[in-house]
Amino acid sequence: MKINFSYSILLSLILTACSKKESVDPEPQIYQFAVPANFPRPVFDIENAMTREGIELGRMLFYDVRLSGNNKVSCASCHDQKLAFSDGKALSNAGVSGTILHRHAPALVNLAWANNGLFWDGGATNLESQAFGPLTASDEMHQDLFELVDELNAVPEYVKQFDLAFKDQISSQNIVKALAQFQRTLVSANSRYDKFKRNEAEGNLSSMELRGLELVRQKCQSCHTGELFTDNAYHNNGIDADFSNDQSEGLFQGRFRISYNPADMGSFKTPTLRNAALTAPYMHDGRFTKLEDVIDHYSGEIKVSPTLDKTIPTNGFQFNPDEKKAIMAFLNTLTDEEFVTNRELSRP
Structure with missing residues (x-):
């Protein structure tokens, strides 16, 4: 009886300790990632599950x-x-x-x-x-x-x-x-463009903004692809023509520095157009201070080199003033005010 009584007490203490441990230190809660309705499915690292x-x-x-x-x-x-x-x-x-x-x-x-x-x-x-x-x-x-x-x-x-x-x-x-x-x-994913795309309230675009969207889809789609407005790939977009005298560990040779593929010389990762109005300056070295400068570059300031992306005309896209205004108007619809004020992303 004495042994059984001691065993019962020991078992009770173990179960109580386990119960307390579980209540204080629960398993991490799996995070339910909400994919925006107009977005493709994301890519996750299965070895680093989000909790x-x-x-x-x-x-x-x-x-x-x-x-x-x-x-x-x-x-x-x-x-x-x-x-x-x-x-x-x-x-x-x-x-x-x-x-x-x-x-x-x-x-x-x-x-x-x-x-x-x-x-x-x-x-x-x-x-x-x-x-x-x-x-x-x-x-x-x-x-x-x-x-x-x-x-x-x-x-x-x-x-x-x-x-x-x-x-x-x-x-x-x-x-x-x-x-x-x-x-x-x-x-x-909550810019005015997104709300337009999802037929949500406050999602109206003006005729000029719609014209800008059309131009972006016609002229910029090959790199600034889909709802992400980037293909996550690497392109020589004609901001330089000579990459031979790079003294900075090959930093301005772009993707070539990593791949050693001559076709990658001067190619850099495509940034998204989302929130572009908030993310000046632009390009890998920040050389363009305004979005207007970027549009001017693609319009007719292309520097030709052997690895220039095939989708970019050597004389640029030759946008007229009205087209430039339309593109600017559309780019502003990609600003996501909810993203930049979301408290869940702010300093704790």
């Missing part, structure tokens, strides 16, 4: 200056929500060293559909691997990953959040997984 806990952790990390070596730079330093997660600079100097970078910081938008490499030259295969670049680059966040893990381990809230998100300790792999999960929630 509510992982996304919230990624959001905390995205805005945390602890991710930089000097504790002064966060991801948001170069990716500002009110600018559609761009930074408004041609070339940023917000990194730890203060050095002006060689490439323009791209806007972060609809990354769940980015299935063909990241960075302007496609040098990263996915969001998880991409994050290691800015985290460790000496002119960007310049963080030692071992020190970062130690630093976050000293913060009880992070220890708790990593356990909730991954059932695991803090590690550099889990840091980039959380960042990737949050960035995949940066979905912009």
Whole structure:
């Protein structure tokens, strides 16, 4: 009887402890990704399933200056929500060293559909691997990953959040997984154009805006494809003709720097047209300060080289003034005010 009584108490204590553990430390909740009605299906990394806990952790990390070596730079330093997660600079100097970078910081938008490499030259295969670049680059966040893990381990809230998100300790792999999960929630699909496309309220387009849409579909569709307004591919769009004297580690040779395919010389990743009115300056080096400059370039300022994209006429598209105004009018309909004010994407 004594043994049975002790066994009963022990079993009761174990079950109580398990019950408490389950109530305090539940399994991560799978995030139900809502695909906009006019969008294609996204591409997810099956080894990094999106969870509510992982996304919230990624959001905390995205805005945390602890991710930089000097504790002064966060991801948001170069990716500002009110600018559609761009930074408004041609070339940023917000990194730890203060050095002006060689490439323009791209806007972060609809990354769940980015299935063909990241960075302007496609040098990263996915969001998880991409994050290691800015985290460790000496002119960007310049963080030692071992020190970062130690630093976050000293913060009880992070220890708790990593356990909730991954059932695991803090590690550099889990840091980039959380960042990737949050960035995949940066979905912009509620512009006036989208509401027009889905026959929703406030979705009316003027005759000039409709004419601009028609022109974009006729002239720009080969690169700025579909509802994403990007093909996520790489093209030489005629902003340069000579790539032979590049002293910056091949950065201005574009995709060729990664692929070593001569056909890729001068080719850069197609940015989306979504929120284009908010993401100036433009191109991989931020050379164009206004959208009007971009339209002028495609209209008749093309620099011809052997790898110029075949869909771009060597003399440009020769837009007349009314067509330029129409294109501008349409591009403004792609601004998503809900995206740039969504509190779920803002600093925690």
